[in-house]
Amino acid sequence: MSEVRTFPVVAALDIGGTKTAAAIVTRHGEIVDRLTAPTSGRAGATAILDTAADLVARLRASVTGTHVRAVGVGSAGVIDHRTGRVLSATDTLAGWAGTDLSGRLRDLLGLPVTVINDVHAHALGEARHGVAAGHETTLFVAVGTGIGASFVIDGTVLAGAHSTAGHAGHQPSPYAGGLACTCGGHGHLEAIASGPGLTQEYSRRTGQRVDDLRAVAARAADGDAVAREVILLGGTAVGSAVGGLVNMLDPGAVVVGGGVAGLGGPWWQALRDAVRRETLPSLDDVPVLASALGSDAALLGAASLAWEGTA
Known part of the structure; x- marks a missing residue:
């Protein structure tokens, strides 16, 4: 047998x-x-x-x-x-x-x-099998309900001494002002640029309650100027933070994913423009890529x- x-x-x-x-x-x-x-x-x-x-x-x-x-x-x-x-x-x-x-x-x-x-x-998935494959170092940023990041060096994640590396959403952002953050702090990137953060920003500006970021995106697509401004603000805030991280880490590539990254062209353009405003001249050619693997x-x-x- x-x-x-x-x-x-x-x-x-x-x-x-x-x-x-x-x-x-x-x-x-x-x-x-x-x-x-x-x-x-x-x-x-x-x-x-x-x-x-x-x-x-x-x-x-x-x-x-x-x-x-x-x-x-x-x-x-x-x-x-x-x-x-x-x-x-x-x-x-x-x-x-x-x-x-x-x-x-x-x-x-x-x-x-x-x-x-x-x-x-x-x-790791993007660095080993996705759009960042072949790069020695990769900075990944996830923008969704929260904002997180990860730095991959030669296929290994930088986890940090306390396994807490990557909390990119909890760095100060000039765009957040004194807004309360989910971590208990104030003025952090996540408070203004995450999905809930953008939804709340639209409500603050208009006085109108919306269910979620999808509703804000739909209003922007229908010509709502405030909704469009809020989406551009989100891209700019994330891009500014990413630019600072690029200056510090000098990655071979940046990959951005998460639900908020699905907002489309205007959000991405605002993000990439902000990255370029912040990065040092020698880092202008660092690619900023959309997550390919979802x-x-x-x-x-x-x-x-x-x-x-x-x-």
Whole structure:
């Protein structure tokens, strides 16, 4: 009786505040199959982990002819990159802070588990498989509900001494004035340039309540001058901050992603113009690129870490 051959793969997880995605990924960064489910954020850490483990188990059962060797995870929250423990998290994920994410998933799945923050995972995906592939250093900036960043050097994330590197949204911004930030501080970039920040800025300027940034974008498309000004403000604020980071880090490329980056041409033009106003002349040729992999980037980045752990 001949031996049944299987080809090695890893599983990847992207655990976010609203959605958890899972995928089976080859060594070359090809996604074989994927599943998603709502994140049970209000139900606590056990429910979140059960959802994640169930997605991986279902994929392992459905993708025949493969052998899952390890699991890579990109997760919301501040993650200790050495232990895989969640150091802190927002209230979106109840009870997430303090969770031994690596250990508990290992127990549930019986596989080696590597964990990193989700923005860092996204950065790794773009640096290794996306628009920044081939660059020695990459600065990734995610602009969405919050604003985060990651610096990748030779395929390795700069996590920082306290695993907290990349909180780009919590640097002072001249465009934020004294606005309150979600971190408890004031005048930070996230307060003015994140999705909620831009939505609130439109309401402050008009006195009109809008549900979210999509509504502001729709009004801008319909010719609302204030909505357009707010969108340009967001791009300018992010670009100014990115320009300062480029001066400090001298990356080979900048990649910008996240939901706010989908606002379109005017936002991007404002961002790129602001970057160029801030950067030193010798850095004028640093490309500012749009994320090419979208939501797959975090999965591919997490998977690449899992593969490293199997070497």
